[in-house]
Amino acid sequence: MAKIEVRARDGAVQTVEAPDGTVLMRRLRDAGLGVAGTCGGMSSCGSCHVYVESGGERLAPPGEDEADMIAALADVVEVRPESRLSCQIVMNADSDGLAIEIAPQF
Ligand code: FES
Numbered sequence: 001m002a003k004i005e006v007r008a009r010d011g012a013v014q015t016v017e018a019p020d021g022t023v024l025m026r027r028l029r030d031a032g033l034g035v036a037g038t039c040g041g042m043s044s045c046g047s048c049h050v051y052v053e054s055g056g057e058r059l060a061p062p063g064e065d066e067a068d069m070i071a072a073l074a075d076v077v078e079v080r081p082e083s084r085l086s087c088q089i090v091m092n093a094d095s096d097g098l099a100i101e102i103a104p105q106f
Helices: 024-031 064-073
Strands: 002-005 012-018 049-054 084-085 097-103
Touching: 012 024, 064 084
Parallel strands: 002 097
Antiparallel strands: 002 012, 049 084, 049 097
């Protein structure tokens, strides 16, 4: 079980937890936090964009598809060095304790 601190778009902070192996995007979507996950986790919609406020150094770096999608997002929303796609983050020991902020909708 991994726990992640989530700052929603309205600024409210809550702890989200899920069993290891759960894709973070799906957990955020199911929690009603406004993450659409339109492409189902294919790194092609950007609707699961988050800012990893702390703990991001424990995650594997973005793959090529994720990096390309984040670069494309810069045309429509603020992209930061800590931008990640939550569909590429899996709940496990490496993600346990992350703090994230859900990026603005576009
Ligand atoms: S769900 Fe589409 S990019 Fe993550």
